[in-house]
Amino acid sequence: xxxxxxxxxxxxxxxxxxxxxxxxxxxxxxxxxxxxxxxxxxxxxxxxxxxxxxxxxxxxxxxxxxxxxxxxxxxxxxxxxxxxxxxxxxxxxxxxxxxxxxxxxxxxxxxxxxxxxxxxxxxxxxxxxxxxxxxxxxxxxxxxxxxxxxxxxxxxxxxxxxxxxxxxxxxxxxxxxxxxxxxxxxxxxxxxxxxxxxxxxxxxxxxxxxxxxxxxxxxxxxxxxxxxxxxxxxxxxxxxxxxxxxxxxxxxx
Amino acid sequence: xxxxxxxxxxxxxxxxxxxxxxxxxxxxxxxxxxxxxxxxxxxxxxxxxxxxxxxxxxxxxxxxxxxxxxxxxxxxxxxxxxxxxxxxxxxxxxxxxxxxxxxxxxxxxxxxxxxxxxxxxxxxxxxxxxxxxxxxxxxxxxxxxxxxxxxxxxxxxxxxxxxxxxxxxxxxxxxxxxxxxxxxxxxxxxxxxxxxxxxxxxxxxxxxxxxxxxxxxxxxxxxxxxxxxxxxxxxxxxxxxxxxxxxxxxxxxxxxxxxxxxxxxxxxxxxxxxxxxxxxxxxxxxxxxxxxxxxxxxxxxxxxxxxxxxxxxxxx
Numbered sequence: 001x002x003x004x005x006x007x008x009x010x011x012x013x014x015x016x017x018x019x020x021x022x023x024x025x026x027x028x029x030x031x032x033x034x035x036x037x038x039x040x041x042x043x044x045x046x047x048x049x050x051x052x053x054x055x056x057x058x059x060x061x062x063x064x065x066x067x068x069x070x071x072x073x074x075x076x077x078x079x080x081x082x083x084x085x086x087x088x089x090x091x092x093x094x095x096x097x098x099x100x101x102x103x104x105x106x107x108x109x110x111x112x113x114x115x116x117x118x119x120x121x122x123x124x125x126x127x128x129x130x131x132x133x134x135x136x137x138x139x140x141x142x143x144x145x146x147x148x149x150x151x152x153x154x155x156x157x158x159x160x161x162x163x164x165x166x167x168x169x170x171x172x173x174x175x176x177x178x179x180x181x182x183x184x185x186x187x188x189x190x191x192x193x194x195x196x197x198x199x200x201x202x203x204x205x206x207x208x209x210x211x212x213x214x215x216x217x218x219x220x221x222x223x224x225x226x227x228x229x230x231x232x233x234x235x236x237x238x239x240x241x242x243x244x245x246x247x248x249x250x251x252x253x
Numbered sequence: 254x255x256x257x258x259x260x261x262x263x264x265x266x267x268x269x270x271x272x273x274x275x276x277x278x279x280x281x282x283x284x285x286x287x288x289x290x291x292x293x294x295x296x297x298x299x300x301x302x303x304x305x306x307x308x309x310x311x312x313x314x315x316x317x318x319x320x321x322x323x324x325x326x327x328x329x330x331x332x333x334x335x336x337x338x339x340x341x342x343x344x345x346x347x348x349x350x351x352x353x354x355x356x357x358x359x360x361x362x363x364x365x366x367x368x369x370x371x372x373x374x375x376x377x378x379x380x381x382x383x384x385x386x387x388x389x390x391x392x393x394x395x396x397x398x399x400x401x402x403x404x405x406x407x408x409x410x411x412x413x414x415x416x417x418x419x420x421x422x423x424x425x426x427x428x429x430x431x432x433x434x435x436x437x438x439x440x441x442x443x444x445x446x447x448x449x450x451x452x453x454x455x456x457x458x459x460x461x462x463x464x465x466x467x468x469x470x471x472x473x474x475x476x477x478x479x480x481x482x483x484x485x486x487x488x489x490x491x492x493x494x495x496x497x498x499x500x501x502x503x504x505x506x507x508x509x510x511x512x513x514x515x516x517x518x519x520x521x522x523x524x525x526x527x528x529x530x531x532x533x534x535x536x537x538x539x540x541x542x543x544x545x546x547x548x549x550x551x552x553x554x555x556x557x558x559x560x561x562x563x564x565x566x567x568x569x
Contacts, residue, residue, distance in 0.1 A: 005366050074367075076320070
């Protein structure tokens with residue numbers, strides 16, 4: 001019952017969450033109409049919108065609001081391991097995203113069926129990749145929310161994303177052969193939420209390699225999925241540790 | 254010590270409790286000592302009022318007892334377990350000064366949510382909700398979203414949440430904030446019932462008159478230190494002696510009395526703090542010997558507000 005209530009809370013905590021889901025569906029439809037001819041472009045935008053912006057929006061202030069209102073003080077005096085609070089909230093976000101992507105997939109299939117817009121060839125793999133990306137960003141954002149008050153986790157992550165994206169591009173452009181460029185690239189590729197790896201997974205690029213199961217290379221695809229889960233777990237672990245060690249004040253802001 | 258009787262079981266024990274905050278002041282990290290080496294215990298079936306001026310460390314002490322913050326030195330044990338441990342939290346009910354709830358949840362949904370956090374089954378949670386709904390008379394608005402609640406409604410809901418676990422130790426921060434007179438009376442009766450049932454209650458409040466109706470046990474904090482503790486500052490024990498003179502009050506008072514004892518002075522009237530009535534003959538005799546021509550003497554019992562002022566003036 002505790003798990004259910006904490007997961008349910010992630011959907012009902014704010015009125016805007018309900019609106020976000022509906023507006024995201026509308027935006028997917030708009031993207032489909034605008035980018036239907038270039039299948040890859042459409043799915044890339046869908047991937048960014050659903051896998052990156054959706055988790056940031058849904059997890060905005062997930063702990064920060066409680067810290068700012070002082071509500072966390074009562075939650076922290078309840079007799080259970082505080083890590084559960086984090087884990088069930090993250091699972092709540094993940095479950096919301098799973099339902100969101102299934103509905104989005106159904107919506108795209110219906111649109112495709114009736115008006116023959118776009119392609120559904122790689123829909124399943126794009127949805128899976130988007131959900132995996134969602135989980136990593138949601139864990140990162142939730143962990144940040146344990147530290148910063150209100151919904152600043154959204155702002156900070158967006159700023160960090162733009163900063164690292166810009167740094168990565170700038171370094172690759174000006175100093176493509178520098179060691180520092182390689183270090184930054186490796187950091188962005190493996191330590192940050194894996195846009196590149198998941199895009200390749202969704203595009204079926206791992207089919208080039210051996211041990212092909214269906215369309216995909218089992219080893220590469222499993223490694224990519226595992227990498228995402230490990231990153232999610234790592235970000236989550238950091239959040240749980242901070243939550244268990246941090247002090248709470250009841251002052252309202 | 255508040256809990257001095259060996260038969261009484263200490264529900265909360267603080268030993269050598271010190272809390273230092275590091276604050277950034279004018280670009281430099283400075284240590285601010287919020288609590289200094291505090292040791293106290295609260296027994297079951299006891300109500301203790303936590304009083305003191307703003308910034309005295311009351312909230313820090315409450316937060317430490319609730320396990321929301323960690324002490325710099327010393328330890329807090331609740332029901333025999335370290336504060337913040339799950340076992341300690343099982344026996345704890347906490348009501349913050351400004352309770353906050355999810356605005357979209359109704360009072361009923363909020364209580365069910367907290368019931369789930371306590372690990373109650375759906376049925377057990379419903380039993381608790383019905384019980385506290387009835388006791389705290391929340392019937393009228395139990396299905397309304399918390400976002401529309403007045404301060405008084407929020408206080409009642411917060412109290413219901415704190416009591417849902419049937420705690421052995423109840424921490425209340427300004428519990429009568431925003432309550433109407435009926436609500437305050439109901440709260441007082443409820444707290445007395447809980448005390449009689451063996452719950453240890455610590456109340457931080459600036460409403461001294463309200464506290465006085467509940468308890469004789471106080472912890473007076475001033476600048477992070479316990480100035481007075483328990484029965485030492487019980488209302489009614491001490492008092493103020495109003496002495497009317499023909500003239501020359503200022504001169505005599507300054508010669509004879511320490512500033513901390515002198516509550517007010519004029520040419521024709523002195524108000525002097527006394528520990529109890531046994532001090533009165535000595536004071537009057539000393540004044541007479543010093544040449545005071547006394548026209549009347551009146552001993553007024555101190556209420557908790559007077560005690561607060563006296564302790565504050567002594568320190569300040």
